[in-house]
Amino acid sequence: MFCGMFKNLIVGVDGRPGGRDAIALATRLLTPGGNITLVNVHSGVPPTPITSTPAAEAEAGEEGRSLLQRERDQAEIAAEVLSFTASSPGRGLHQVAEQRHADLIVVGSCSRGLIGRVMLGDDTKGSLNGAPCAVAVATRGYAESPTPIATVGVGYDASPESQAALVVAKEIASEHRSLVKALEVVSIPTYAFTGVAPPALGDTVEVLLEEAKGRVDKLEDVEGRAIYGLPGEELAAFGEQVDLLVVGSRSYGPVKRLVLGSTSNFLQRHARCSLLVLPRTAASASQGEQEPEGQRASRREQGPQGAREPAVDAGAISQTAIASER
Numbered sequence: 001m002f003c004g005m006f007k008n009l010i011v012g013v014d015g016r017p018g019g020r021d022a023i024a025l026a027t028r029l030l031t032p033g034g035n036i037t038l039v040n041v042h043s044g045v046p047p048t049p050i051t052s053t054p055a056a057e058a059e060a061g062e063e064g065r066s067l068l069q070r071e072r073d074q075a076e077i078a079a080e081v082l083s084f085t086a087s088s089p090g091r092g093l094h095q096v097a098e099q100r101h102a103d104l105i106v107v108g109s110c111s112r113g114l115i116g117r118v119m120l121g122d123d124t125k126g127s128l129n130g131a132p133c134a135v136a137v138a139t140r141g142y143a144e145s146p147t148p149i150a151t152v153g154v155g156y157d158a159s160p161e162s163q164a165a166l167v168v169a170k171e172i173a174s175e176h177r178s179l180v181k182a183l184e185v186v187s188i189p190t191y192a193f194t195g196v197a198p199p200a201l202g203d204t205v206e207v208l209l210e211e212a213k214g215r216v217d218k219l220e221d222v223e224g225r226a227i228y229g230l231p232g233e234e235l236a237a238f239g240e241q242v243d244l245l246v247v248g249s250r251s252y253g254p255v256k257r258l259v260l261g262s263t264s265n266f267l268q269r270h271a272r273c274s275l276l277v278l279p280r281t282a283a284s285a286s287q288g289e290q291e292p293e294g295q296r297a298s299r300r301e302q303g304p305q306g307a308r309e310p311a312v313d314a315g316a317i318s319q320t321a322i323a324s325e326r
Contacts, residue, residue: 012089015040018109093107098132139274149176156182180223181224181238259279
């Protein structure tokens with residue numbers, strides 16, 4: 001899927017700064033020789049039934065195309081423009097990506113976000129969950145300061161999803177001659193503290209950290225680090241050290257879709273750099289297709305990605321939390 005990286009990009013544009021940020025990031029991620037399609041999604045539903053006519057809908061589409069042409073000219077890029085009718089911006093981008101077999105959807109942060117952070121509006125975020133391809137979110141203000149991708153970060157935990165994220169991060173870094181940094185976050189499951197008295201965790205945390213450090217130290221051509229904390233918060237802060245953060249998505253079912261979990265949802269509101277979220281991997285898809293239904297049901301009850309947090313036995317905890325995507 002990711003061979004040759006991102007050749008066919010869909011960019012959400014609405015005439016606001018977030019769309020311009022998305023265009024700027026898309027030009028950075030586009031593989032040489034690839035193509036960009038700027039998409040403006042409109043409802044196609046006029047404010048009153050009286051004006052609900054084919055002519056009115058055609059007018060809305062023409063306004064969208066004119067807007068896109070202006071944005072394309074301002075960005076000085078070669079791109080196709082498409083005005084598309086859908087119930088919401090996210091749903092429209094999702095549909096266009098399916099129809100055009102896109103490799104990547106790129107969107108900008110909403111106006112509520114802080115400068116230098118990513119944030120999606122609720123409608124767009126909800127609709128992009130389940131997208132058929134990877135989704136990139138540009139930080140607010142990226143078009144004004146489109147810095148080179150000098151450092152690519154990746155959320156890593158040795159899972160198939162994080163392995164796929166690492167492969168993509170390395171390919172992007174190769175194209176941009178960038179440094180790759182990986183971060184694994186060790187976290188104690190919250191249910192460990194639901195008893196009358198919390199278990200003694202000091203030694204366990206140290207063991208988990210040593211194991212995580214051993215994993216990231218073995219990564220080739222990667223500057224790896226392992227820390228203890230909350231995955232979402234630590235990865236968001238990790239964004240201050242990188243120009244693009246790559247994470248994998250959850251692994252539910254055999255369909256290769258992007259399924260947002262708690263970490264990616266948190267990052268889409270708090271990441272301090274542009275964010276790239278990948279759909280579930282072909283490896284995990286194949287595993288899901290071959291896995292007996294009884295085992296799949298058990299895994300679903302445990303949680304995403306096979307519930308990498310085991311049950312607590314006599315106060316002992318022996319697993320890290322998912323750093324790439326939970």
